[in-house]
Amino acid sequence: MSQHRHPGASGHTGAVPALPDLPEATVARLPEYLRALHNLAETGHDTVSSEALATAAGVNSAKLRKDLSHLGSYGTRGVGYDVALLIDQIEYVLGLTQRRAVALVGVGNLGHALAGYAGFVSRGFRIAALFDADESRVGEEINGLVVRHIDDLATIAAQEAIAIGVIATPAPAAQSVADRLVAVGVTSILNFAPCVLSVPDGVDVRKVDLAIELQILSFHEHRKASLTGIPASGPAAGLTALPGGLAATGTQEAVGS
């Protein structure tokens, strides 16, 4: 991840070049492009067309070009995009030129797994501290890190310059944990607890609710069953031919592998 001067920085007065005001939908797709680009780089490609990159990222090429156009113009007409340059660009925009420190709160079932998740480390982050409110878990070592008591959050947050807090506690504890994270200056929270968090302006919260994902899929199962006229309780309904046009959930489109 080399530092890369941002080209959209015009006559801005701040000490740091302002980032382009990217649409949220674009921001959410940039990490997917980045992942696809790393795959391409590893397989020896140094140039890629919008069509090929779009396929690898599971979007259509018009959307990809539109998204990239918000970053500035980094393609070459008639040729495509330089893979290494585009990686640098996207990593710069996403703020991945520094490895951000993550604090994980709640080392139960899910928290344990997250603490050991290699993808966090390989994609730009550093798990800097683990916390729990349960004394019986404090002191346990997970993946080379010792679990601290949540009361030590302030001390450790200052030491480690925590940029992002991850909440993996039960729902009833989550708001209190969020309040503590905000109090020590954390302005980005990833919440795995199934509840709504109340935070001040300027704090970003993203929520991942595993049961909700299944419930959304359940709706589509139910809908497919009702369309084919097969009773919703019938087994093996999935083997029946379906009318087209149902595949897209807004999450992924079918693409050639």
Added chain:
Amino acid sequence: MSQHRHPGASGHTGAVPALPDLPEATVARLPEYLRALHNLAETGHDTVSSEALATAAGVNSAKLRKDLSHLGSYGTRGVGYDVALLIDQIEYVLGLTQRRAVALVGVGNLGHALAGYAGFVSRGFRIAALFDADESRVGEEINGLVVRHIDDLATIAAQEAIAIGVIATPAPAAQSVADRLVAVGVTSILNFAPCVLSVPDGVDVRKVDLAIELQILSFHEHRKASLTGIPASGPAAGLTALPGGLAATGTQEAVGS
């Protein structure tokens, strides 16, 4: 979860009433309303206004009323919504009147945690089978279920009427697992592997990528730092006052707790 006849079922000819054609954005919010309604029911409320329910679900009331209007009219003007009735309604639409069987493939770090995740069971699902390709993991018992070899998928899928497949394998294995799931009739897949899956029309895929969530937060951290003129590497930037209008990420809005 009582069976509830769907009111939007007009003169449809199929054996099962057709579901209303809900906007995807609405479908994605219904589970959040359902969770909030269950909380309300548990705390003794039998009626709720759109304003109160919206707050509990982290959306504004206009959006909530609009969403619910797609299901039909279940509120009473001047009074609000009947909590129990609305729970039945939403559970019906989401297809949660039956407990759907889930097959989980990949019992590594994350898969282990998912296999023990209580939220799946408490919110309408049944983990019916665990699979792995690694012989050393086959036979292990997790949460009362024995891990089977992925080659046994066809046999067990037929026995258990698997409705949803969850992929928690490393990325290189995910496409092959998806192909196998589709081959045995699974038409809904939740993918935790960081890669794009190629599936036929009629198969729904939702993707959860934990690193992508952090990268989106990283973008906003980077952006906040650039706006305040504080170098992106400076610690404790979060304690600085920020210009307003930055809180919403499209994922959650600030609400009173």
Added chain:
DNA sequence: TAGATTGTTAATCGATTAACAATC
């Protein structure tokens, strides 16, 4: 030059929101 592919335009589509008439 001819072929390929980007970056941009403009049309379309879907989602959000405020306001308020309907109505309990």
Added chain:
DNA sequence: TAGATTGTTAATCGATTAACAATC
């Protein structure tokens, strides 16, 4: 009836998409 709150309308906003001029 008066007050409260829904369901719907219409305006606005943001995202998607196809098409193609620009240009390598």
